Each structure stands twice: as structure tokens, then as C-alpha cells.
Amino acid sequence: MVNLPRALSAAGLLACALLVAACSSSGKKPEPKPLPPNPNLLAVQRIWTAQVGEISGPMTLRVTADGSQVLAVGGKTGEVTALSAASGQQLWRTAVGARVTAGVGSDGQLTSVVTENNDLVTLDGGKEIWRQPLGARSYTPPLVAGARVFVLTADRVLALDGQTGRRLWSQPRVGEPLMLRQSGSILAVGNVLVVGVAGRLMGLNPLTGEPQWQAAVAVSRGANDIERLVDLVGSVSRQGSVVCGRAYQSRVGCVDTNRGSLIWAKNAQGYTGLGGDADRVFGTEGDGRVIAWQRASGDQLWSADALRYRNVSAPLALGRAVAVGDGNGNVHLLSREDGSTLTRLITDGSAIEVQPVLAGNTLVVATQKGAIYGFRPE
Structure with a gap:
């Protein structure tokens, strides 16, 4: 089995949390499927590289609202770095005093992260303007x-409040004895704040926090709290008012946020986020298979097993390709149409655990050693 994320266990107040192993296996770990020769069917040029320091924990790449920057957070160094997506040039770099456990969120001006000390730290143009203690763990990048x-x-x-850090409202999460120690889902869709709570997407009023609707992607089942974990994990794929997400090791599904209703849900055994385009949703299973579903119906279009047991990242839709990274630092560009390999890119040999991002026309990936690469399809 591939390595699975850990879970967060709590009794009473979740602020007094105990970290436990979510899943384990006593059997021998399967060998990664050998990679065939690189077909080189798609020309891609590496245009820049940058270094943000070794990563020992969570790291997120985030494109700012205007698409002109890529923000990278290095977990071990406790630094937040802003890079130009066009050139890889460092725009600013700020130490936040402790390892980053959740980040980065940015609207292009304000940038927020959460540290291992449970501090929410907000920067303005790279300068810290406030920090607030949260009182409970967060592994999800803040939304600015x-x-x-x-x-x-x-x-x-x-x-x-973005300028002062003053708390405006607080909405409790109910009925979750366990929580995964990995990124969840929070995003704005029109005038609604959409969050993943257990196996549900919920729509909240962003001004008051009052719930407006909820739609279940997965329902908790199992003999114990760990088996019943169905948190929505990682990135979602949004097209207009339709948001598609993954419930941990159970299902993927799409929700109409205008109506607050589930469109479809399908069984799936993965624990990373989703990618997608106007017609398709892409995901990676726990065993490394990459799957494409029809966005409108949930019908499976293809399943590619060339990357079995290679610790594959969440996917990124990239024109006619789907980009994923693996545990050996390879970036695989698969065909959007059938999942076949178009080309393979090489980085520094350390794992690519972070979902690749698209900044303008530049594909950006980050490795566990903290190297950031900018690639451009020709």
C-alpha cells in the first residue's frame, strides 16, 4: 500500500487533539510499475527553476488572483516565498517564525498561512501585518x-478581517470525532462560501457564517471512527457553479452550488484532490491509477494504470493533457482523451506531492527538496 495521511483524533474539544495513524498495512509494499521509454509526443520546455528550501511538511502552490505570481510555502523553513510565474524570480520572502502547516492563501495583496504554533499569520506585500492564535489545528490553506x-x-x-485580524464570526463543525491531517476544501463560489465538512459540501453566508445548504458526497460507514472517515480532501474542480470534490477513500462527486444539491457521486479509493476542465473530472486513486469521469454524468471515461504504486499527486488539467507528479520526481503528461502517456519531465528526483498548478501558460511543480520548476508546453 502507498503511504496514507494521518488522522486527527479528538475527544470533546478538538483543540486537545491526538494524532493517530489513519491506516496501516502489515504486508509488503507493492513495487512501482516500471516506466516505459518516454514517448516524447508533446514538446515541453523547462523555462526556469527556483529553490524555497527543503520541505518536511505540507506545502501548497497557489496562483494569485491576477495570475501573475506563484506563491510557494516551504514547511521546514517556515518561510513564505512569492515567485514570478513568468521567470521564477523571487519577489519577496518572509519568515513567519515557525513551520507552516497550512498555506498559502492569497488574493494577490494579502497572503495568509497557518503555522505549527496554531497561529494564523497574514502578510501584506510580504510584510506581516497581524497574527492570531486559532486554538485548534488547521491543515487547509486559508481562503483570502x-x-x-x-x-x-x-x-x-x-x-x-483581512486588515486587522479581528474575528468576524465562527461556525462550529459538528459530529466529527476524527479529522484528517491533510488539506480540506474551502472556496468562494459567487456570493457563497463553500466548505467541506465531513463528507459534505456546505454553503455558508460569508458575511455571517450562517449555513445555507449542504450536500453529501459520501456518508460515514464502518466499524470504527477511522473507517468512517469521509472528510473532503484536497483541491476541488470547479466549473461555474458546479464543484466536484473527493471524500477520503470513498467517493468523488459533483455538487450544484446554486441549488445546493448533489449531481452525482461515484465510488473511488483515493485521498488526493481533483482536477478537471469543462467536460471532465480527473483524479488519482490510492494505488496510482488515474481516472477520468464525465463532469455532467459521472460516467467513467478511462482509467490509466501506467503509474501504479508510484505515489501519484493530484492531477492538473492542462489543455489536451493531464499533469501529475510522482514519488520519484517525474512529471507525467497524460492524454486527456485516453490517459496514455504523452511525455515525461524530470526534476530533482525527490517526490512531487503537491498538485501542479497552471500560472498563465506556465506549468509549475514543486518537489520535496523545495525545488520549484516552471515548464511551458510548446
Whole structure:
């Protein structure tokens, strides 16, 4: 089995959390499937590289609202770095005093991260303007939108004023004895704040935190709390008002956020986020298979097993290709149409655990050693 994320266990207040192993296996780990020769069917040029320091924990690449920057957070160094997506040039770099456990969120001006000390730190143009203690763990990058910072913690959803850090509202999370120690889902869709709570997507009023609707992607089942974990994990794929997400090791599904209703849900055994385009949703399973579903119906279009047991990252839709990284630092560009390999890119040999991002026309990936690469399809 591939390595699975750990879970967060709590009794009473989730602020007093105990970290436990979510899953384990006593059997021998399967050997990664050998890679065939690189077909080189798609020309891609590496245009820049940058270094943000070795990563020992979570790291997120985030493109700012205007698409002109890529922000990278190095977990071990406790630094937040802003890079130009066009050139890889460092724009600013700021130490936040402790390892980053959730980040980065940015609207292009304000940038927020959460540290291992449970501090929410907000920067303006790379300069710290405030920090606030959260009281509970967060592994989900904050959302910075509408002059506010929204945070998903182990026990609640919070909204804070972007300039002062003043708490505006707090909405408790209910009925979750366990929570995964990995990124969840929080995003703005029109005038609604959409968050993943257990196996549900919920729509909240961003001004008050009042719930407006909820739609279940997965329902908890199993003999114990660990088996019943169905947190929504990682990135979602949004097209207009339709948001598609993954419930941990159970299902993927799409929700109409205008109506607050589930469109479809399908069984799936993965634990990373989703990618997608106007017609398709892409995901990677726990065993390394990459799957494409029809966005409108949920019908499976293809399943590619060339990367079995290679610790594959969440996918990124990239024109006619789907980009994923693996545990050996390879970036695989697969055909959007059938999942066949178009080309393979090489980095520094360390794992690519972070979902690749697209900044303008530049594909950006980050490795565990903290190297950031910019590639451009020709």
C-alpha cells in the first residue's frame, strides 16, 4: 500500500487533539510499475527553476488572483516565498517564525498561512501585518477573499478581517470525532462560501457564517471512527457553479452550488484532490491509477494504470493533457482523451506531492527538496 495521511483524533474539544495513524498495512509494499521509454509526443520546455528550501511538511502552490505570481510555502523553513510565474524570480520572502502547516492563501495583496504554533499569520506585500492564535489545528490553506480571511480548523470555520485580524464570526463543525491531517476544501463560489465538512459540501453566508445548504458526497460507514472517515480532501474542480470534490477513500462527486444539491457521486479509493476542465473530472486513486469521469454524468471515461504504486499527486488539467507528479520526481503528461502517456519531465528526483498548478501558460511543480520548476508546453 502507498503511504496514507494521518488522522486527527479528538475527544470533546478538538483543540486537545491526538494524532493517530489513519491506516496501516502489515504486508509488503507493492513495487512501482516500471516506466516505459518516454514517448516524447508533446514538446515541453523547462523555462526556469527556483529553490524555497527543503520541505518536511505540507506545502501548497497557489496562483494569485491576477495570475501573475506563484506563491510557494516551504514547511521546514517556515518561510513564505512569492515567485514570478513568468521567470521564477523571487519577489519577496518572509519568515513567519515557525513551520507552516497550512498555506498559502492569497488574493494577490494579502497572503495568509497557518503555522505549527496554531497561529494564523497574514502578510501584506510580504510584510506581516497581524497574527492570531486559532486554538485548534488547521491543515487547509486559508481562503483570502472579499477583504476577509476564512479558515477551516479542526473544530470550526472562522472569518477574520483581512486588515486587522479581528474575528468576524465562527461556525462550529459538528459530529466529527476524527479529522484528517491533510488539506480540506474551502472556496468562494459567487456570493457563497463553500466548505467541506465531513463528507459534505456546505454553503455558508460569508458575511455571517450562517449555513445555507449542504450536500453529501459520501456518508460515514464502518466499524470504527477511522473507517468512517469521509472528510473532503484536497483541491476541488470547479466549473461555474458546479464543484466536484473527493471524500477520503470513498467517493468523488459533483455538487450544484446554486441549488445546493448533489449531481452525482461515484465510488473511488483515493485521498488526493481533483482536477478537471469543462467536460471532465480527473483524479488519482490510492494505488496510482488515474481516472477520468464525465463532469455532467459521472460516467467513467478511462482509467490509466501506467503509474501504479508510484505515489501519484493530484492531477492538473492542462489543455489536451493531464499533469501529475510522482514519488520519484517525474512529471507525467497524460492524454486527456485516453490517459496514455504523452511525455515525461524530470526534476530533482525527490517526490512531487503537491498538485501542479497552471500560472498563465506556465506549468509549475514543486518537489520535496523545495525545488520549484516552471515548464511551458510548446
